[in-house]
Amino acid sequence: MKKKMFTKIAAVSVIGGSMLLSAACSNESSSTDSKGKQEIKITYRSGGGTNKGLTDWLNKEIIPEFEKDHPKVDVKLAPLNVSEGDYFAKVALMLKSKNTAPDIVTEDTFMVNSDASAGYLEPLDDRIKDWSDWSNYNDSVKQGVIAQDGKTYGVPYNTDSRGLWYNKDLFKKAGLPVPWEPKSWDDILQAAETIKDKLPGVTPLWMNSGKATGEATSMQTFEMLLSGTDTWLYDNDSKKWVVKGQGLTDSFKFIDTVYENKLGPSLSQVLNGTGGAVAYQQLMPKGKLAIGLDGFWQTGNWGESGAAPWPDAFKTLGFAAMPTQKGQAPGTTTMSGGWALSIPKNSKNKDAAWDFIKLASSKENNLSLLQKERNLTPRDDVAKEQSYQEIPMFKEATEFLSFTHFRPAVDKYPTVSTQIQSLVEGVVTDKITPEEAAKQYQSNVTKIVGEDNVIEK
Numbered sequence: 041m042k043k044k045m046f047t048k049i050a051a052v053s054v055i056g057g058s059m060l061l062s063a064a065c066s067n068e069s070s071s072t073d074s075k076g077k078q079e080i081k082i083t084y085r086s087g088g089g090t091n092k093g094l095t096d097w098l099n100k101e102i103i104p105e106f107e108k109d110h111p112k113v114d115v116k117l118a119p120l121n122v123s124e125g126d127y128f129a130k131v132a133l134m135l136k137s138k139n140t141a142p143d144i145v146t147e148d149t150f151m152v153n154s155d156a157s158a159g160y161l162e163p164l165d166d167r168i169k170d171w172s173d174w175s176n177y178n179d180s181v182k183q184g185v186i187a188q189d190g191k192t193y194g195v196p197y198n199t200d201s202r203g204l205w206y207n208k209d210l211f212k213k214a215g216l217p218v219p220w221e222p223k224s225w226d227d228i229l230q231a232a233e234t235i236k237d238k239l240p241g242v243t244p245l246w247m248n249s250g251k252a253t254g255e256a257t258s259m260q261t262f263e264m265l266l267s268g269t270d271t272w273l274y275d276n277d278s279k280k281w282v283v284k285g286q287g288l289t290d291s292f293k294f295i296d297t298v299y300e301n302k303l304g305p306s307l308s309q310v311l312n313g314t315g316g317a318v319a320y321q322q323l324m325p326k327g328k329l330a331i332g333l334d335g336f337w338q339t340g341n342w343g344e345s346g347a348a349p350w351p352d353a354f355k356t357l358g359f360a361a362m363p364t365q366k367g368q369a370p371g372t373t374t375m376s377g378g379w380a381l382s383i384p385k386n387s388k389n390k391d392a393a394w395d396f397i398k399l400a401s402s403k404e405n406n407l408s409l410l411q412k413e414r415n416l417t418p419r420d421d422v423a424k425e426q427s428y429q430e431i432p433m434f435k436e437a438t439e440f441l442s443f444t445h446f447r448p449a450v451d452k453y454p455t456v457s458t459q460i461q462s463l464v465e466g467v468v469t470d471k472i473t474p475e476e477a478a479k480q481y482q483s484n485v486t487k488i489v490g491e492d493n494v495i496e497k
Contacts, residue, residue, distance in 0.1 A: 082116070200376060275495055
């Protein structure tokens with residue numbers, strides 16, 4: 041019996057998976073700049089055109105408003121211009137030391153529990169209890185951002201869903217149906233084969249497939265596939281990792297088929313850390329990519345302030361739900377995650393950092409951010425705003441959340457995720473077969489979590 045967390049939510053609700061970080065203590069030692077002002081530093085990822093909307097929002101809206109209300113505080117951005125995988129590694133190193141830790145850090149939900157368990161993050165519970173806005177956050181989001189110790193370690197500023205982006209113009213040229221509603225994995229492969237035959241020079245299907253794209257390979261590709269099978273990564277009832285199941289092998293096989301049949305991009309493109317930027321900032325706007333398995337947030341690339349403005353994007357593209365493997369119930373699947381503003385344990389200005397997070401997380405400011413970066417909101421009140429619901433593709437992306445899945449909220453997940461990335465790349469580069477990948481997964485994950493913490497399905 042498969043152990044998936046299917047979470048049904050209302051169309052205006054969104055699910056997050058971000059974990060919230062905290063700032064306590066008002067008697068902390070303070071960091072000041074040359075002018076004698078308190079200084080708070082904010083670290084986030086900016087590599088490959090990522091988070092341009094977030095950067096603009098901080099620079100043009102939030103920081104000026106905050107500094108006006110807090111004239112004795114200077115806010116400095118300290119972005120890391122690195123790939124996603126490198127971001128998590130660098131942040132972990134920064135958080136260890138008082139000399140390098142920022143005052144606010146953006147945390148991907150899958151890293152919150154790990155960083156909290158390592159003692160890098162400050163719990164926010166004492167602050168949140170006196171913050172009236174917290175009642176406006178979706179209850180599912182709140183549960184998704186609580187670490188194993190039961191404490192909250194951040195305030196989420198977005199969440200997401202994933203599906204199949206497809207170019208309607210290319211589909212029509214290839215004689216494929218529009219709207220496209222694939223019912224199984226075979227339907228996806230057949231559409232990609234048709235694109236390959238009918239439209240030379242167009243990449244049929246893009247999936248993140250290497251170690252360089254980090255969690256995007258684990259979550260957007262492998263786990264999206266696995267969530268549509270009868271196997272899941274983690275059994276919540278027994279609290280054990282599933283290390284053997286047909287779904288694991290079949291997910292590796294699907295990935296292998298894409299590359300063996302030359303339905304995917306060149307390895308030089310997909311195994312690069314900037315693969316996502318290549319796919320959605322270059323190939324797709326130029327009509328050179330037919331299908332992309334990825335997240336709703338990619339729309340942020342194509343807006344006026346995006347990394348690759350594309351006025352016709354929402355006329356040209358469709359966003360299809362990812363089908364389950366054989367069309368079995370519930371028929372479609374997706375994964376949800378998100379990002380949070382967190383306060384490192386080694387922050388020197390926790391009180392100012394918390395004030396900044398509260399301002400940035402207000403209803404008006406969250407709505408403004410998500411209109412720029414085109415992500416889903418963790419706030420129920422923002423989700424009800426007409427201007428939010430009118431965001432292109434919002435309706436489709438929200439409907440996918442009816443049957444969403446989350447990454448295991450356990451501290452071994454990041455390490456297991458790196459195994460997934462390595463094995464996917466091994467399959468893509470023909471170093472191992474899908475069957476060998478499944479066996480190595482069983483062996484490697486068992487070593488990571490211990491024999492007492494694994495089961496077979």
